[in-house]
Amino acid sequence: xxxxxxxxxxxxxxxxxxxxxxxxxxxxxxxxxxxxxxxxxxxxxxxxxxxxxxxxxxxxxxxxxxxxxxxxxxxxxxxxxxxxxxxxxxxxxxxxxxxxxxxxxxxxxxxxxxxxxxxxxxxxxxxxxxxxxxxxxxxx
Amino acid sequence: xxxxxxxxxxxxxxxxxxxxxxxxxxxxxxxxxxxxxxxxxxxxxxxxxxxxxxxxxxxxxxxxxxxxxxxxxxxxxxxxxxxxxxxxxxxxxxxxxxxxxxxxxxxxxxxxxxxxxxxxxxxxxxxxxxxxxxxxxxxxxxxxxxxxxxxxxxxxxxxxxxxxxxxxxxxxxxxxxxxxxxxxxxxxxxxxxxxxxxxxxxxxxxxxxxxxxxxxxxxxxxxxxxxxxxxxxxxxxxxxxxxxxxxxxxxxxxxxxxxxxxxxxxxxxxxxxxxxxxxxxxxxxxxxxxxxxxxxxxxxxxxxxxxxxxxxxxxxxxxxxxxxxxxxxxxxxxxxxxxxxxxxxxxxxxxxxxxxxxxxxxxxxxxxxxxxxxxxxxxxxxxxxxxxx
Ligand SMILES: [Zn+2]
Numbered sequence: 183x184x185x186x187x188x189x190x191x192x193x194x195x196x197x198x199x200x201x202x203x204x205x206x207x208x209x210x211x212x213x214x215x216x217x218x219x220x221x222x223x224x225x226x227x228x229x230x231x232x233x234x235x236x237x238x239x240x241x242x243x244x245x246x247x248x249x250x251x252x253x254x255x256x257x258x259x260x261x262x263x264x265x266x267x268x269x270x271x272x273x274x275x276x277x278x279x280x281x282x283x284x285x286x287x288x289x290x291x292x293x294x295x296x297x298x299x300x301x302x303x304x305x306x307x308x309x310x311x312x313x314x315x316x317x318x319x320x321x322x
Numbered sequence: 323x324x325x326x327x328x329x330x331x332x333x334x335x336x337x338x339x340x341x342x343x344x345x346x347x348x349x350x351x352x353x354x355x356x357x358x359x360x361x362x363x364x365x366x367x368x369x370x371x372x373x374x375x376x377x378x379x380x381x382x383x384x385x386x387x388x389x390x391x392x393x394x395x396x397x398x399x400x401x402x403x404x405x406x407x408x409x410x411x412x413x414x415x416x417x418x419x420x421x422x423x424x425x426x427x428x429x430x431x432x433x434x435x436x437x438x439x440x441x442x443x444x445x446x447x448x449x450x451x452x453x454x455x456x457x458x459x460x461x462x463x464x465x466x467x468x469x470x471x472x473x474x475x476x477x478x479x480x481x482x483x484x485x486x487x488x489x490x491x492x493x494x495x496x497x498x499x500x501x502x503x504x505x506x507x508x509x510x511x512x513x514x515x516x517x518x519x520x521x522x523x524x525x526x527x528x529x530x531x532x533x534x535x536x537x538x539x540x541x542x543x544x545x546x547x548x549x550x551x552x553x554x555x556x557x558x559x560x561x562x563x564x565x566x567x568x569x570x571x572x573x574x575x576x577x578x579x580x581x582x583x584x585x586x587x588x589x590x591x592x593x594x595x596x597x598x599x600x601x602x603x604x605x606x607x608x609x610x611x612x613x614x615x616x617x618x619x620x621x622x623x624x625x626x627x628x629x630x631x632x633x634x635x636x637x638x639x640x641x642x643x644x645x646x647x648x649x650x651x652x653x654x655x656x657x658x659x660x661x662x663x664x665x666x667x668x669x670x671x672x673x674x675x676x677x678x679x680x681x682x683x684x685x686x687x688x689x690x691x692x693x694x695x696x697x698x699x700x701x702x703x704x705x706x707x708x709x710x711x
Binding site (some may be wrong): 191192193225251252254258259266269272280281282283285291307311313 | 458460463465466469473477478480481484527530531578580
């Protein structure tokens with residue numbers, strides 16, 4: 183899809199937000215992890231709120247998680263989404279402990295279940311931005 | 323803590339007509355000035371008596387209020403950034419300022435063309451400064467179509483349903499109770515439009531589990547109130563309403579709804595115990611609660627976090643008329659944002675003052691002596707005021 187025709191909101195690509203999405207563009211889901219105490223975190227932050235360290239790395243996620251909760255949007259509240267309804271933004275609880283908002287792209291809303299295992303996939307939406315999305319995974 | 327307890331009072335309230343129509347072409351400021359003048363009249367004060375203004379975030383600046391009201395010596399101004407929790411947070415600022423002598427008489431206005439003008443769903447996407455989680459939402463929620471309050475709050479409701487068995491019928495009980503109250507309120511936009519549980523359950527799904535009647539009523543309207551010291555209040559026109567306590571709080575992290583260890587934590591979770599302690603009252607002392615109600619579930623959740631019942635018991639609590647007039651804890655006796663009008667929770671203060679003055683007409687809570695008012699901002703910021711007559 184070309185940049186011109188993509189009307190949905192995009193992240194502001196700067197700083198560590200850009201780095202997060204750049205990893206997605208490379209096909210890798212990475213979250214910040216404190217290199218002193220090992221705590222994973224998302225959304226990106228400047229320092230570790232647990233131990234106070236400024237040291238961190240972009241650690242590779244297993245890409246696996248489970249559905250923590252979701253909503254099913256029947257009436258879009260943004261002009262770029264009416265064509266998608268019903269769609270279901272979901273909170274994914276990753277194995278590493280962090281949570282993020284995404285979609286289970288291959289799952290109709292009515293088939294979503296609490297705790298459903300999912301794994302990351304990537305959807306390139308513009309030349310610059312690739313979004314991390316999810317698909318159903320086998321129970322492990 | 324508690325140096326302003328019973329030392330600051332609300333001495334005037336004002337409002338415009340609330341409406342859902344084509345609009346008037348006037349500005350948000352104009353609407354708020356109209357409510358402010360009404361509050362001055364109610365208090366028996368002159369425009370020049372005001373020496374402090376605490377405007378609502380993104381809806382006006384103190385300088386504009388001062389220049390229009392002819393306040394040549396504006397001694398104090400400040401704006402809370404807690405969104406829907408701002409009216410309470412501003413009351414705290416006002417109480418501190420008047421008791422510390424920084425100002426004598428403070429105006430707290432709030433209002434908007436929230437129906438005919440820009441809708442919240444447009445504002446939150448266009449301006450990341452309107453809520454504490456703005457940048458987080460822009461970078462990590464909006465790209466996934468999670469763009470508006472009914473969407474992000476409904477998934478917390480779903481999780482509560484999963485963990486505690488909370489039912490749609492219980493959310494419906496809140497909508498129905500508040501709609502009943504609105505039938506007794508001449509200012510309410512839904513007066514004459516009764517709601518049954520059956521009608522609630524058959525209403526259109528907006529963002530599941532939220533239906534149409536789980537959502538507040540976007541409206542054009544403004545309200546204002548005026549705060550001064552208890553000493554000064556004695557000489558004024560109205561029976562003063564005393565601020566027993568007012569506190570605020572934020573969940574952690576405040577700017578991200580999804581990563582909290584405890585997803586049900588609100589600002590109120592910590593603010594409410596502080597407010598009850600400062601006021602020196604217990605839950606049994608509370609005669610009514612005006613609870614900021616962007617959506618039904620946020621009422622249920624705040625009842626739990628306020629400590630009126632344990633977490634998970636809110637669904638049972640709101641059933642059986644307990645939150646209706648005549649029940650143990652009448653909630654949103656004016657109809658609230660759901661059934662009076664979404665006036666940013668400013669209308670909750672107006673109603674609390676009317677109840678404590680005994681001026682609530684058909685919907686008067688008998689012998690109302692102590693009431694509480696909450697505020698709730700995205701993503702769960704909280705404020706709570708405990709007021710007495
Ligand atoms: Zn650390």
